Amino acid sequence: MTTQIFSTACAGNVMTTIPMPVTEDAASQDSEGIAPATRAAFALLETLVARGLEWVVVCPGARSQALALAAATLEREGALRVVVAIDERSGAFTALGLGIETGRPTAIITTSGTAVANLHPAILESHHAGVPLIVLTADRPEELRGIASNQTTAQSGIFGASVRWHSDVPAPIEGAEAAAEAIAHGNHAWSAAMGGAPAVPVRRGPVHLNLAYREPLSSSHRPTPVVPAGHASSSEPKADMLPVSTELSRGPRTLVIAGADAGAAAEQLAHEGGWPLVAEVSSGSRFGRNLVPHYRAALADEELVAGIERIVVFGHPTLGRQIPALIAQSHDVHTIVVRSGGEDFNPGKRVSQFVDQLVVGDGDLDPEWLSSWLRVGNEALQHYEAELSATTPAARAPRLAEGRSQNTEDRRDFANAELAAVRTPLTRELLVDGVWRATWPHDRLVWGASRLIRVADRVVSGKKISVVANRGLAGIDGTISTATGIALASGALTRVVVGDLTFLHDVGGLWHE
Ligand SMILES: Cc1ncc(C[n+]2csc(CCOP(=O)(O)OP(=O)(O)O)c2C)c(N)n1
Structure with a gap:
């Protein structure tokens, strides 16, 4: 096989700027000499900035140039931070990582055609994991669609049920009207990505604005800002938008389970209720006095399991079969799932109740229930440590x-x-243990979907550290790019633990500007 690659990079002429041809057409500009595309693009991004947008991932392309140039201008003005990504798949995962770290939507800008389809993996992850994301794709105007125009396909609704909201926005024509519509779209997109209106934080996810642009695709003047900076800048939910809390009395013998992205809330509930905590390594709640070490042994103990009267699940358990089986096979057990992500976790459709948030109510602590779980877990831990020092x-x-x-x-x-x-x-055991121990609470630890995360789940001890793992769909794609987003937004030392296939799958994610 002979392959010849001709590239500006091969010739030592590495591209450092985005080629974005500006097509000027004075007849289509308004009295200030500003193209409707540019006016609408600024109005949209300024609206998003006013709502709290900090980061934009820009993927190069001609049709999206008004958005890219507006983003670059806003970055120069200190209102935004821009990351350039050549590969849209990688860029979308970087946007996902930025959203995971900040808890706010990041926008990604792409041109039309295959660029849009490349966003789909990260959009699916964002949907299933409940990470806010605003997707801005450029498109041809209506008259150029469906007639085999260059780089034109059916983009409207392309992401199906994976997006919280989508809109096919006609090409802006007249300046003032274009700006007003862009402001409305920006506000709606932000609210939908943050969980709707009224906002339900656990319903955060991706939204898609498919934005048609007619030539001229941009103009060079900056329009006067239409949205004052800082306007409606708070992304904190208002009091009437806060999730509803459900109270749990201490009485029933309860097991708290923490899956991916459960966060510290799971540990806090277990601590306040005095209940045993089973926390996956991807949960962010694998710490504290109530944590059951080597939980697999405890879940395999029939006597312990038979004593469970209530199960509470935070996050998305994905790292083993025991937890779904426990819930699916449980009879007479009240199972409560705290909602997270695009689908409710419901093994065997046995879950009795879905809630937004839980607090501990009255009732006596049951120290014997907690210590029976800790005893079995600690025995398993000692057994593992003895075996490890004998064999390793x-x-x-x-x-x-x-x-x-x-x-x-x-x-x-x-x-x-x-x-x-x-x-x-x-061994994998030594590797994950070494990385886990070397991680400070202020570092970030990103797990790929390789076997290593399951090994870590089996062996590492409790420790309060920031972990991230794309367990919405557990893809091996986009791991390095996600970690790049986490590192950019946090500024923290970020370690990524991946197998060789997961590394190679996203090797392009090592590049970013
Ligand atoms: C996008 C995607 N493709 C395929 C898979 C199926 N898959 C899961 S783990 C895995 C292998 C991962 O290999 P590696 O990262 O080298 O780690 P290993 O598990 O071999 O230690 C594959 C192909 C997936 N989860 N996501």
Whole structure:
């Protein structure tokens, strides 16, 4: 096979600016010399900035140039931060990561055609994981659709039920009207991405504005801002939009389960209720005194499981079969799921109640119930540690005193132990344990959907650290790009733990400007 690649990059002429031809057509500009596309693009982005937009991912293209140029201008003015991504699939995952870290929508701008379809994986993840995202795709105007125009396909509604809201916005024609419509669309898009109006935070997700533009596709003047900066800037839900809290009395023997993105709320509820906590490594709640170590052993203990009267689930459990099976097979157990993401977790359709938020009410603590779970978990932990130090010398700290001893036998033991350690293969268990231990609470730890996350779930101890894993659909795509978004928004040291396929799948995510 012979492949010849001709590229400006190959010629040492690496492209550093986005080629965005500006087609001027004075006849279509208004009295200020501003194209309707530019006026509408500024009005839309200024509206989003006023609502709290901080980050925009811009993917190069001609049809979307009014949006890209407006974003660049707003960045120069200090109102926005722009990330350029060549590959829309990677860019959309970066936008997802920015949204995960900030809890607010990030906008992604693309041109028409296949660029739009490349957003679909991240949109699905955003839908299932409940991450706010605003997708702005440029399109041809109506008269150029359905006639095999260049780079034109059916983009309206392309993401189906995965988006919270979508609108096919006709090409702006007249300046003032274009701006007014763009403001309305911007406000609606922001609200829908944040969970609707009134906002239900757990219903956050992606929205899609498919924006038609006619030539001239942009003009160079900056229109006077139509939305004053800071207007309606709060993205905090108002009091009447806050989720409804459901109170749980302490009485029933309760097990708290934390799946992906459960967050600290699961630990807090377990702590206040005095209940055992089973927390996956992707949950962000794998810490605290109520955490059941090596929870798989406890879930396999029939006596413990038979004692459960109530199960409370936070987040999306995905790392094993035990949790879905426990819920699907439970009879006479009141199962409550705290809503998160695009679909309600409902194994075997056995869940009794879906709620927005939980608080602990009255009732006595049941210390025996908690300690029975901790006992089984701790026994499993001790068993694992004994087995590890017997089979994996590299897991044991070196006995340095032996190495410095005057006694030759001690020194020989030390040398033998070190030799055994270097002969031990570097296992997944050692790797995930090392990374987990090396992570500070202010770092970020991103897990890919490789086997490593399941190994970590099996072996790592409790620790309060910020973890991220795309478990909405558990794809191996976009992991590096998601982590890039997390790192950009947090400014924190961000580690990504992936297998080789997951790394290679998103190797393009290593590039960003
Ligand atoms: C986009 C996508 N394609 C395929 C899969 C199915 N899949 C899940 S894990 C996996 C292999 C991951 O390999 P690697 O990252 O090398 O880690 P390993 O599990 O082999 O240790 C694949 C192909 C997926 N989850 N997502």
